[in-house]
Amino acid sequence: MALPSYTETRYRIWHYIYLTICTFVFFFLIAPLFVIFPLSFNAEEFLVFSEGMKNLDPDAFSLRWYKDMIYGTKNPWGLAAKNSFIIAIFATIGSIILGTLAALGLSSRHMPYKGLIMATLISPMIVPLIISGVAIFFFMAKAGLAATHTGIVLAHIILGTPFVVITVTATLSGFDHSVTRAAASLGSNPVNTFMKITLPLILPGVISGGLFAFVTSFDEVVVVLFLAGLENTTIPIQMWTGLREQLSPTILAVATCLILLSTLILISAELLRRRSERLRGINR
């Protein structure tokens, strides 16, 4: 974005103002995440930077809150993490299966009422979570699935499928259907064609949709608040309770772990996106 040498002074000034604004906005976006890191190593119990931390005194830092997170007495994080992973993994599998099938159907040009059906399938993403929460709670209560893992997994499948539908439909939009016809003409049955030809090509879209579904489930708190009993507590629920009642530094230790996890997910999602674009022959 270097300016040409003939730029007038006032545009030059304007350009620097613009860059300053952008810097400020990027800072606003990313800086809050970095506050959590140093504070999670705080040796004291307060959620402010102590004098020692400001002077970089090594005694002011400790792993105390990480130890508390893992070994703390009566600590809920172990159970919460176990539940969160179990629920998220099953919800992701369910979302991927239902969402990919639906996306395959929706991408067919023979699909009747495409617009209406697409709008219905995407709706859980658009409808405010609190309303989804109330509706799903009414259903689960009637079905006797409230306060069970099954109920929460089903709820997260509802919330996760729109992402899979969107990403897989997007991948299929650049899909060359002549390859499946070629497979068929060579004697392959539809299931075989799907497994050997279609799936490998749309896999990046499927996985990135799955990542979205995983994160949605792993991060979801509104619906779980309605559905979960004591046994089904998840990481977001524990964070929610902690943030409401007492903000302890242990929460920051958990938050740091979650930021690391989301960094991992971000990197995988980016790599997948690039691979998908390469596979579909989109050059950038």
Added chain:
Amino acid sequence: MSSETKQILTTDGIPLEVSLKKAEKKNKIKAFLLVAPLLLFLVITYIFPIGDMFMRSVDDKMITNMLPKTFKAMEKWENLEELPPEEVYRSFYEDYKLLAENQQHGKLGQRLNKEKNGFNTITKKLFRQIKRKKIDESISIKEQINKLHKRWRNVEYWLAIKRTAPPYTVAKYLKGIDMYFDSDGSITQVEEDRRIHRILWLRTLEIAFFVTLFSFFMGYPIAHLLATLPMKYSNLLMICVLLPFWTSLLVRTASWMILLQQQGLVNDFFVMIGLVGDDNRPEMMYNKVGTYVAMTQILLPFMVLPLYSVMKTISPSLMRAGKSLGGTPFVAFWKVYFPLTIPGIGAGCLLVFILAIGYYITPALVGGASGTLISNQIAFHMKTTLDWSFASAMGLMLLTGVLVIYWIYNKLVGVDNIKLG
């Protein structure tokens, strides 16, 4: 005759047209079968329950089931200026006696009292008479009841009972906009100092609007920068947008709670540059400021990503052409670049607005009393007051608003054009 001879036949001897239609139909069914599992799943677990919410929100069957004979007898009550005939009195007495035996009469009294003040007293009076077996069923019940209290001789009270006959009511929806049915059945506003829901609706709209506005003014420049920088720089900067996007909502809210607290870094900074005194640190959390700041940062990526994907497609030569034709950079931007980004602006703004209007977690944590939104009220009635029918009614009112915006979004952008990451 001639059309038949012209028909092209396939090798099986079936007309081509029929054969094609058959294949077409088969393909349609195939496509539909692929969508069917998800559609069925969503209809059962999601769409029907939303319908169930509607049924709960308008349900008023309780009283209809309590006084079946009365309402039946009331159908024959023609002259509504005068007291109902003996038959109505007798049916009411029979219904009430049954309720009294099942200990349900209290509920009825409360429900009728909501309809018209003073009902509780006179139904209790009737209950005592029934309990002491003072009512003689062989003579006119009308006279005996009328003697109990002067209100039973007032036709207004009988009309109030008649009004509760329909099994459905919109009362919960009226309550949601601070209105109610008056004793004579007309719709009235509640007193001015008790109109809490209207304040919440307006505040929700206000916060959603301003969060959208802030996100737009912050998101537009950086989306532009990301779209015009060389790839190697923009990929790096894109992380600043994507990392918050992928990070847990609660983590981001927690970081704002740490930053905005009174001893937090933002206040430290204000003290350092001398904006405020050390003993006079402003309260930035548990009010609207906290809600605005945190929600804007959390929703900003949803503004940047659609804007970026639109800006990416605009060729830089268009701006150069505008400038070479004599426009100043400002004119070139305003007349050439900006109009081309309008689809992205529409997508981003609608998305952020839809998400903001239903926000729950962040306002509940950093909003305090003055920063809470309509969603918080719905959660309050679901969990604390347990008035599920009212929570359903408010939820559906919010849903209607969101669906209208969703419909506009669908018309303008198309749901199949939503891009993620």
